[in-house]
Amino acid sequence: MTHPTRPSPDLQDLGLLSNRRSAALVTSLGEVVWYCPGRFDAPSLLARLLDAARGGSWAVDLPGAVHAGRRYLGDGGHLESVLRAGEGGKKLIISDFMPFGDDLPCGVCRVLSAAPQAYRLVLKAAPDYARRTVTLEQEGAAVQIDGQHWLYASHPARIEADAVVVEVPADEAAWAVLSDERLDHPDWATVTRWRETSLLNWQALTTHATYHGPYQEAARASLRALRLLTDHVGHATIAAPTTSLPEVLGGEKNWDYRYVWLRDAGMVVSALTRAGGDGSEGRAFLEFICAHATPQNGLPAPPFMTVDGGEPPEETELDLAGYAGSRPVQIGNGARGQLQLDAYGNVLLAAKLIYERFGTREHWGVIERMAEFLAEHWRDDDYGIWEERRKRPYVAGKVLAAVALDYIAEHSEDPAQAARWKAAAADARTWVEQHALDSEGAYTYVAGEEGVDVTAALYPVWGFCAPDSPEMLATMAALERDSCQDHLYWRHLADDDTQREGAFLAGTLWVAQYWVMRDPARARVILDAALAYANDLGLLPEMADPRTRLPLGNVPQTFVHAALVGVVVDLAEAERARDMA
Template sequence: MPETAIADHGLVGDLHTAALVTTDGSIDWFCCPRFDSPSVFGALLDDARGGHFRVRPVDTEYRTKQVYYPDSAVLITRFFTDDGVGEVVDFMPPEGSDATDRHRIVRMVRCVRGRMSFEIVVAPRFDYGRRQHRTYLTDNGAVFETDALTLTLHSVREPDDERLAQAQVENGDLIAFLDLTAGQLRGVVLESAAAGPPREIRVAEFQHLFDETVAFWRSWLARSTYRGRWRESVERSAITLKLMTYAPTGGLVAAPTTGLPEQIGGERNWDYRYTWVRDASFSVYALLGLGFVDEAARFGSWLGDRIRERAGGGVGPLNIMYRVDGSSELREEVLTHWAGYRGSRPVRIGNDAAEQLQLDIYGEALDSIFVAHQAGIGVPHRGWQAIREVLDWLAEHWDQPEEGIWETRGGRQPFTFGRLMSWVALDRGIRLATSSGRPGALERWARERDRIYDQVMERGWHPARGAFVQHYDTDVLDSALLLMPKVRFIAPRDPMWLSTLKEMDSELVTDSLVYRYDPEASPDGLRGSEGTFSLCTFTYVDALARAGRREDARRTFEKMLTYGNHLGLFSEEIALTGEQIGNFPQAFTHLALINAAITLDAALDA
């Protein structure tokens, strides 16, 4: 049986980890106790060997629909049969800001109309299916145990109910059944690091967990200041970004998944369960744009810690990515025993790109710190000392080949985007120092900033193409440069920029969707092709709006929204068929959606 389509999932989480739930009620991706921990359920990457936690009607034909409970991260999967209507309500009660091994997946099972029999199957495969487990069945649930991790399943019932009906263990998996009539609510809670054995949970306690979780999300979302045209999409994106933020540190994972392909059957399958300096820095724009100052400050603290540590072992003061706790060990390995999503191999965990030199990260980091400073989030003395060291290093090292924003594995090049963002880093450092009276090598920083500007204008510009290009030794276009007007390197209506935008229109844009670049024209060291990048499409909307092409921008934005899934979630890319591919959901895509909506709203209002 093939793996469920990437888009046919919803996301639930507790701000420490997250789970993906299919449209037919199966949890087929869940890592515990953190986003970057080994998986417990991994059927998303191997339906036969990955493991799952399934709740769905028994032996009958059914139709399904999936929706979020309004203004929350509580997911409802509804089943429609000839005998009745039922639903599974999934959520994870939010955990606090302290790291913990305790996490709960709550699965409320309800018969809405008529009657319905549900099958519950809990089939864990610990440590990516590499570790055997022991299963113990009790009157109140079950225990799934390994030497490293134990999961406890609690049953929800009232005093007159039987124990978990017809429960049995087959090859370490639990199989049980629930027969419900209209109005009945039962279910199960799967808990890691439980304080005791399985216990009975009464329906009232069950309902209380639901009410508390909904209240948490509504209280958080109420802080949003966005009142623009696309409120539903923007707020869903905000909740999704929050779900992918590790509460103990404020680190934002690029996606909660690994190994989902950029081309079905291809090798571009990466682990995104880490915090990229680039992605998380761009999130500051989105968070502050929506009024979430506390979240922006939390990430600023995380970034400050990384700058002060100087990322031992890296190729510069910062690594391009870290684990959610801030550590930097991300050794890449291949899960040879897994088939991969629809045969897409290799399945990788870890990410060797962490050791690459990508100069653009310094621009994104400094820009986010400067934007936060403008919003009243100050930089402490020790933080400024570390920033000075970063800027001094960059002033000396910016003019060298690098791997670039897209983490190519085809050798280092003098990427224009890396130079652009090095200019941003030095420019924002100067502005930060002068606006707050901080000491620094301002003359040197300004001298190098101006050298970068002149170099990009002379060598990054290709006169024959009439466009800024990917790197100095090519005529290939790169949609990363769509950020040039946003970071104020060039005026959004400068003739050189309008010409670049026109060239991108003709080469990188297809039905409003945008490719990163042409890998055939600019080999990146990997076989195969890829889809359009949703991040780039939303950045294109931003660039169009700034260039005064408001109608083009609005049409592109509205078209792009149609490529989201039934819940408004986006993966990394869109295939030629319109199918979502790549890791899911992707933070970069959702924060770009928010930023594009804010920019476009302002342009249309004007």
């Protein structure tokens, strides 16, 4: 195994680029450390994020450079970073973007202002997760990379050993394009047109949902993250653009999140529909889910899928050093094919929101199939919201079945069907009341066992119970006592020592959403604690450890960003109602 020769990039230092087909991650000093050409879950070409020595990157080699700020241009995916170097700390401005639009090339573009001193752009590609040795071939002033990518630049690109180098003299502006296709002699005018067209395309897209209210900048950043991680063709939102960033630093809990989870549908559709827009983005995601919800192995749909609706690959371990030495590094996901009751419940919640907003029953055939499955199978043991490795009677799935069947029955045009679903919902509710309370009267994670999970904070949000019911008061007291530090909350796992991992930020935001219903001021305190782990661009990781102040897990995670939008929308409504009272 090759060991890193320099540290892994700080997760909070990463900015996200996307053309809504694939994604790249870039540091504040302008080094692209993760890039999967063509689509979000394609094999990486640059992966220093997961192997500092062999993974490959695209760096701006400006001696003495220091970070001096960065920002997104508008609500889209164009990132502008400022470096300072030389006498007087003169600026170099880097505008990074992936051209977004149907007639634009796929790849990563970099436009750089006149620099205070000479510098080099150094590209070290490592195809197929560094499983292949890169081949480089000079093509005039450009370089062909691995037979399927090309580097074009304003200044000649040349091969130096296993790298492609572009030298830029002092006081000269520059551009460079890492393209997935051979281009016809691009120049300054070409790159400028790509940039302007891409900005206009982002501007047109971002008018679909524009939130105004408390925490407006945080919500704006979260909506941007959701859009950057949504496929432009199928409108599917992936969980994260990365794989194998550890939930436990140096540990083995390293998963591939570059897929589309049914579970996320409820929150993502809610975020995109309720955030002050026309609802078309959320509607499109529900359409993707329903278009690809093919029955499989006795299930009405797989729990997650690829961005084109296919089956994710089996887990495969890669020979990479891992982020900060955290191994294994793997692609694919072993949770495929699991029964996850809450996944179907979340799709029904998403459909209910769309139906109420637009007065439709779109995709009813698929929604009906999922409802029938839940009505017949809510009693079954499943693998739960956290995709554990053994089936158990996880309570959240039963709760979601009860509320989702109740809601969706209102939209059935068959009285007998509606009555059957409502009866199943009532049975599930009774079962939870009889089997899912611990010795203190709190809702348990697994029926018949002790232990409370942060998911229970959503039960009143879903409408299962009142926020001040005795069961919820006991549940929240248990979470405060057993799963909270510095206003951040851990999840509960049946098979693992949860305290080894970081606090779960989506769960923390669910607790904030609960407190919106009882005490909005307290909700703000919890929300602020979660936002302390957002980086300067508003991007949030899966987890955060208040003991080390480190972010953990794949980043950015759409589950977290959707949860944040849900909290702030509810908070805005609650504070508006209070002010009008």
